[in-house]
Amino acid sequence: MAVGEAVFPRMSVLDGLRLGTAEAAIKKPGRRDLVVVELPENTAVAGVFTRNAFCAAPVHVARDHLARSAVRYLLINTGNANAGTGEQGMKDAEYCCGALASLVGCAGEAVLPFSTGVIGEPLPVARIEAALPRALESLDDSSEAWQRAGEGILTTDTRPKGATATCQIGGQTVTINGISKGSGMIQPNMATMLGFVVTDAAIESDLLSSLLRETTQVSFNSITVDSDTSTNDACLLMATGRSAQVSSPKEVAAFRAALEEVMVTLAQAVIRDAEGATKFVTLQVEQARTVQEARDVAFTVAHSPLVKTALYASDANWGRILAAVGRAPVDDFDVNAVTIDLGAVRLVEHGGRAADYTEEAGSREMAREDITIRILLGRGESAATVWTSDLSHEYVSINADYRS
């Protein structure tokens, strides 16, 4: 299941950047499950990684390589997360990096590994190694290569996720292309399951890193399917430097806006393709004392199984939204100041049901695929937006059957 239609966008070529894929039969045969991304020399790379304490072996290795070396290749597999695999998992991730490095003639630490899939199974390194030559043969810079790479990183996702944007910097067109994956075990904490965003702009490394962190916060760190932060979350922002330099405040602002558009589109695509999703839900919390408070309220509502099942049923059960808001971790909470709107319909005011609310109006809004719940706390000036999905029978089926 997935919400709405999604067309993989037409991606512009980024000079020097190529993507290759192969079928390595990592979990099962007959699907694209191995992706190699080749970066041009001198590409600046910034990364954010999961804060799950049980983070996966490739996360450890990618973080380490990124700190020590320039990056030339990304090696991404699906079907196996190489997480909960202890020391052997670390060796396996290093081994795969080394195998790719020896085929292309670079240092092993110039390769960053990423894995996604089932947790706790040994990584099938022999199958990955055997498929590497085919992935390298297919390296290509076309839009089709981006789409194949987008497909090659999926797990329970039903469709590839891509986004692209351009902006004008110093008279030159700068392009930003990105792909992401993720459908379940989604409450990213500093990253999504996997996101890879590349620009041809030239961006100094500290600036690149802060741009990634800022836009991650309002995109991948603002989505949740099921509150389960993955062991393998990672998001990279890469700048090849073949186009204009981004450095003045005005240039940074223009670039940031385009980057945020790409990041938010990719994050929303994860929610639209969430496991079992039939609804795409925007939670806008306003008039909070702090952004963190607004986020806390939004995530409390977004994680409520009772709100999520009501959304699935298209039932305007506003009492459940009110109950979830009421249990959010907010100090000195005056519920009489709270207002809750469902789309264009006011649900709650003065601590109870809005005076002119009707069940018909509520049901009409709830029947939509795209639903916005706006919660005004009446106690400050801060706001936050979080996106989530509903909780359906299909979500339970997918996750009760995933390993079988």
Place this chain on the structure above:
Amino acid sequence: MAVGEAVFPRMSVLDGLRLGTAEAAIKKPGRRDLVVVELPENTAVAGVFTRNAFCAAPVHVARDHLARSAVRYLLINTGNANAGTGEQGMKDAEYCCGALASLVGCAGEAVLPFSTGVIGEPLPVARIEAALPRALESLDDSSEAWQRAGEGILTTDTRPKGATATCQIGGQTVTINGISKGSGMIQPNMATMLGFVVTDAAIESDLLSSLLRETTQVSFNSITVDSDTSTNDACLLMATGRSAQVSSPKEVAAFRAALEEVMVTLAQAVIRDAEGATKFVTLQVEQARTVQEARDVAFTVAHSPLVKTALYASDANWGRILAAVGRAPVDDFDVNAVTIDLGAVRLVEHGGRAADYTEEAGSREMAREDITIRILLGRGESAATVWTSDLSHEYVSINADYRS
């Protein structure tokens, strides 16, 4: 659905305490939905109530009456929570207390009101008022009256929940009887949905209150079905004073042990009857730095939809348990020190799968109805136990259909 068999226990008579029920057609006709409990004079009463900021009108009124007056009657309805009902809800709750008071000849504030059911609908006061005489006529002190009262407070619960225990105090037998209800919207915070526990012991009011708070923490505050703290949670502990006085440290210890047995049994009964439950799951977290840390880890695992769906599927998907432990809010978390057992089988040690783990052994444990997950954090001496249920198709069905 519910886990295992449950027999309502044989309750001893508590001198002077009577329970009555009636069919008031509050939500729909043909079911017992109104309960009156009559307490003997001079009964000491302690209460804990929901911390949900949007707490229901009866919670406000019960808290207020309890602070101002001796208590003679409890008036409990199901089918309507009288929550999210603003000023009118407060008036309605007071009105019902007054109606009962005028029939029995006591002050309105000697009545404590409790409601459970759908949020946001006006309380049908006329129907409650009309049914009060029938509830009073049925007042009785028998075990059957306790069971009828247990039935009269249910919502989506499939069976009444009772517990009883005795202890010897100063050569006299002291009895503790209790009933509870709750099946969904369960992560009590200072109380369960509704719990009523009565003893014939004589207990001074401050001691009664601290006994209630202490035993609530390890019973109703240690269960979760779906992380949704209700607007109507309340738990009362009442001491009629007709039997022995509990005051010396030794007497308090004996009484506390019996009380904890009743409270834990009632709390566990809520989980065994959780919405859609097919499993009863005990999460034992040990070797934590603080009890709060142990509780945080236990609740993080207990709330994980991916762990809960794996439990439903009887799938020993230990990677999901590991991932949930890893995202718990624990500082300086060294995952290499963590050990996780599923029943008698070691799942995780040294940051990965236990050396002698086999899928067969894991699946055998996971197939049971009663499952214990033991998580040793390896960083301290504190422990906590939390009980939860699984996440099934039936849970989604119940909550997608609840209002229809």
